[in-house]
Amino acid sequence: MSIASFLDAVPKSTLRAQIAERLRAAILAGDIPPGAPLVETALSESFDVSRGPLREALRQLIEEGLVVTVPYTGTHVAALSVEDVREIFSLRTALEIFAIEQVWERRDDRFRAELVRRNDALVATIDAGDDRASIETELAFHGLVYEASGHRLLQRAWASLRGRLQLYWAAHHRAHGRRGPRRDSHDSYIAALLGDDLAAVRAEIADHMRRGVETTERFLNTLEPLAKRGGRS
Amino acid sequence: MSIASFLDAVPKSTLRAQIAERLRAAILAGDIPPGAPLVETALSESFDVSRGPLREALRQLIEEGLVVTVPYTGTHVAALSVEDVREIFSLRTALEIFAIEQVWERRDDRFRAELVRRNDALVATIDAGDDRASIETELAFHGLVYEASGHRLLQRAWASLRGRLQLYWAAHHRAHGRRGPRRDSHDSYIAALLGDDLAAVRAEIADHMRRGVETTERFLNTLEPLAKRGGRS
DNA sequence: CGCGTCAGAATTGTCGACAATCGACGATGA
């Protein structure tokens, strides 16, 4: 029926899921910048669907923190504030430490091998200078900890945080150009994870997050002006 | 317009919000038991609204983990498994410890006073033997830690966990009758929180959650049969 | 010149009908 399903290689599922996926990708890629209005009628036309599925897709993105809406007034791409970013990193610290504790309890041997593999992939993209790919491989690298925890609720929490992180990085990339993850920070991170000292791992994760906030904090205030209206999730 | 808004004392807002609120209340009160089917057409009739807002309300409850749906097939009230409950308590341990750390960093004097006040309210309902009220005051008591953290993302995470907790307690209450929170467990909990030793607070929270799981774990397997289909969130 | 008021437009909210899909049941043939 829909032309869109032929134009793009979205195999098949409900329209709601397809629209949500494509809209999310557009937002996280920075194609639709933070603060930009998302008008339902316009979007439904450009995606060639009715407003029903589109609204439901928007609701989902609202839950993910990528979109903000005000009843009867308007919908916009979320704009993160400085405090939002601090919250993301601080909560992520707690979650990631909890995740690694779960992993250690499970003693899954495949974890270390996969960790090394994903780290290699991450290092490769960093060395190649591919900023966008670096962000993706870095998320996959950290995501392994949550996957290996076997904790479904924790994985949901991580997914929620990951979306907001991507939104932040997209805005960061737009504002300052190429500036992906750094090698040295991850070298010490993976070194701690491969070691045997859980306390050291906890400290390293906290340090890792602290570095993440510190090295980007000076750029954060330049993002603020984008948060005209709302910005809350 | 809608008759429903006159029958019940839901002041005014979007229908989606009203329906979500009423459905959530019905589920958490146990009026609609875990595993029960939620047919959109039937619900839209009984609430006297069209299926549009009702579907969006269902989507929200799905996000909250209270409802499960399979495309083109059916929607049901979520049924928690034993593993789900374990995950809820373990993640809650990590979040609550993180929350109390945030509270300590803020050094808000009003926190202790409000904590004592809510503890009194909790003790009053427990002594009165009011099971449902005890659950509510206990949630309000623990919720204070998250509110006082000033961490909005953390509060969202807590809201997500709280809904699932209520669902669990509702099922528990249905299966085994009156069995609310216990005084002794909370006496040591608040005692630690009012003290000055953060390490002791961490340990007490972990113990508190462990007690919560242990004292209920023997009943958990009796809940399992309810989880016929899905049960995942 | 400032300020309240009030159309008009823009946007989201809601509705009722139709289409697509899935699961179960029974017919049919080997």
Place this chain on the structure above:
DNA sequence: TCATCGTCGATTGTCGACAATTCTGACGCG
């Protein structure tokens, strides 16, 4: 008897039109 296939009922998915609300900007009044 059993396996297979088709049909039917139930449920969710999708659509287009209409209603309610909010924002904006122009206009008149003091």
